[in-house]
Amino acid sequence: MKALVFNGPKNIQYESFDDPIITNNRNLILKVEKCSICGSDLHMYHGDVIGTKLDYSQPMPKFCTGHETIGEVVEVGSGVSKHMIGDRLVIAGGKGCGQCKRCLRGEINLCEQSGLGGDVGAYGIMPGLNGGHAEYLEVHFADISAVKIPGGVSDEQAILLTDALATGYYGVKMANVKPGDSVAVIGQGPVGLMAAEAALAVGASRVYCIDPDEARRNLSAHFGGIPLSPAEAIERIREDTNGIGIDAVIEAVGVGPTLKQAVRLLRWGGSLCVLGILQKGTELPLQIMQAKSLNFHAGIAGVVNLWEELIPLVQGGRIQGKGVFTHEFSLADGAEAFRLFDAHEDGVIKVMMTL
Ligand SMILES: [Zn+2]
Ligand SMILES: [Zn+2]
Known part of the structure; x- marks a missing residue:
C-alpha cells in the first residue's frame, strides 16, 4: 500500500509500506477514506520528544503516521463482535492493552500497560504501531476503540471525534x-x-x-x-x-x-x-x-469514554466544528500538507486528506 511514512524530522514521505495484517483476532482492517494531521504530530515533525520514551531527533525504524482517521471495514478478526465488513468507523487515536480495567472503560489513555514499554499509545507516533495516514490501518481491539460513524455526523465531524473535539x-x-x-x-x-x-x-x-x-x-x-x-x-x-x-x-x-x-x-x-x-x-x-x-x-483525553456525551452534542448541533477544516489534500500530497500545516501558511487551521 501507499502511506505517509516517518523518515525523520521534516521528512515525512508518501511511499510504499507493507499492508497491515490482523495480528490479533480482536482487531480489524480499515480501508482509510479520510484522515487529518494533529497538532501533536508536529512534535514528531520537529524532532521533539513525546513523553519520556519518544525522541524523534534520534534514528528509529520507519512507521506510518496519523491517528485521526475514518474509513470502511474490509476485514474483521474472529473476536470482533460489534463491527462488520462495510461499516464506516471513527477510531480513537490510540491502542491500549485491550483488557485492563481502564481499557475496558474506554480510558485507553490510562491503560495499565502505559509507560511500561511495548506498543501501547497513539497510532502513528512510534515504530510498531502504524498510523492511519495510509491506505489501510489495523485497528486494535476494535470493539472498544472504534464506533460506527453515527447518523447526523459529517465526515469532518467524525474526524474531529477521533481526537481534536x-x-x-x-x-x-x-x-x-x-x-x-x-x-x-x-x-x-x-x-x-x-x-x-x-x-x-x-x-x-x-x-x-x-x-x-x-x-x-x-x-x-x-x-x-x-x-x-x-x-x-x-x-x-x-x-x-x-x-x-x-x-x-x-x-x-x-x-x-x-x-x-x-x-x-x-x-x-x-x-x-x-x-x-x-x-x-x-x-x-x-x-x-x-x-x-x-x-x-x-493529561491526554481518553476519547472513547467521551463519545457517549459528545456524539449527541454533535448530532443535536450544539457542537458543529464549522470552519475548522480549511484545506484539503490528497494523501499523496501529504508531505506538502504537513509542511503547510506546520508553517501556519495560508490561514490553515486543519487539513483534511482524502484517499
Ligand atoms: Zn492528536
Ligand atoms: Zn489496558
Missing part, C-alpha cells in the same frame, strides 16, 4: 467548567477552537479565545467566543470579572509563557487544564498556583 471537550471537563462559568481558552488551533465551542455547549457564560494569530482567534466569534490577543487578555478579563479573574482556563499550547498567563488569568480557587503537549523543562509557576489554591490537571 474529544480533547477539547476533555479540557472542558477537567477544568470543571460549569453552567455560568467564565472560561478562557489559550491557543486557537483545532483543539483550542473545539474546547471553546464545547465550553459554550455545556453552558459557559463567556468564553475568551486567546491567540496571537488574529485570523485564528477570530474564527471563534462564529460560535460565540470572544477573540482576544494575548496582550489585551489580562486587562480585558480583569475588567469583565470585576478584578476577580476567570473561573477556568483551558491551555492548548503547552509552553512556559502561555502556562504563566493561564495562572495569571485565573481567579483564586479557579481551575486550569493543560492540553498542550509539554516539552522537557517547561516551567509552571507552582508557588503562585499554590497561593491561589488552583485546581490543576494535565
